[in-house]
Amino acid sequence: MILYHSLRPHPVLGAGREVRMFLHEKGLAVPMTDVDMMTGENRQQAFLAKNPTGQLPALELDDGRVLAEGVAICELFEDLHPEPPLVGRSPEEKAQTRMWLRRCEFGITENIVNGFRFDEGKEFWKGRGRVLPEAADGLKAIARDKLRWLDGAMAGHEFIVGERFTLADVVLFVALEFAEMVGQPLDPELTRVAAWKARIGSRPSAAASLC
């Protein structure tokens, strides 16, 4: 297997950090190839031959097939290597993780990323998909609304789903570090989310996934 990712323009802002962090938590080492998003290397023929959408991260399997979408790639590693469980041990645990992951993604992380794409990132995104500058402020505001909701929901929770560290923690943490670097810092009033973010940030996988 080979994981294609991008460390540029910065490991926090590139593509694939959630997969790198997940792999570190699993204790798995997968060969990685850096594809430079900044120069559009992922939109050039060599990479498009592997993944016609040009998306990063992407995982080339041993048979040559290529899978995209970071969360789908993480779930693949969970299915191949169940221990330690980062989605869940039972079907009910897995469902609980996926529920929280979806709340984080549809409510928070996707709005952070699109808020950036349609605003500070819009020059970079030109020609890579439609940008909606008029939507940027509102999407960022929805992300803040949902983070405030999450802060309340986390009362008594050590991790997003409660007592277990999961893929939901990885995905939200990576997105909040991204947010901080692009002018969407976490509201310091959200003390539960801030404390949780510091806890996740102190795990060895947080530092290890920066390269």
Next chain:
Amino acid sequence: MILYHSLRPHPVLGAGREVRMFLHEKGLAVPMTDVDMMTGENRQQAFLAKNPTGQLPALELDDGRVLAEGVAICELFEDLHPEPPLVGRSPEEKAQTRMWLRRCEFGITENIVNGFRFDEGKEFWKGRGRVLPEAADGLKAIARDKLRWLDGAMAGHEFIVGERFTLADVVLFVALEFAEMVGQPLDPELTRVAAWKARIGSRPSAAASLC
């Protein structure tokens, strides 16, 4: 188990059709309770005691815990009842389905639903979350862009992922029927997607999930 869903204002426009269709494809019967979104029954105390977010659909497990998020509920039924496989038989098949599902959701279905919420649906959504009228046209346009991309990607595909009928077909089909009823009809030039939609619509589960 009890599945909470909403058949109002119409089975296509309510909440939970993707789960009803998935269960029919699995050959599973789960007791269902209709919670009327239109009158805000899902925002009243009796339902909030079950699911504090008020979200529909939701699944009450035998131990009283409640799970939300339609796709997470479908994946739970896949884990509990693997046959027939609607996510996949192997880890690689599952990953492929999840990759396509995510492309459909982040690119198409979420933009259709938010395009509606922020425009025709904005009076209904008042008080249920921030609405961004200024984003509505652009989000609908992104959904159309991605459907056009999908039409190209489906050359030679019987189903979204290729040769297998999966959860991705269920989720996109349900969203496109919703789109049609809220003024976002499929562009008839997208002949592959249109033919696929007719194929999915002829499955018994499509009609069975209307009640």
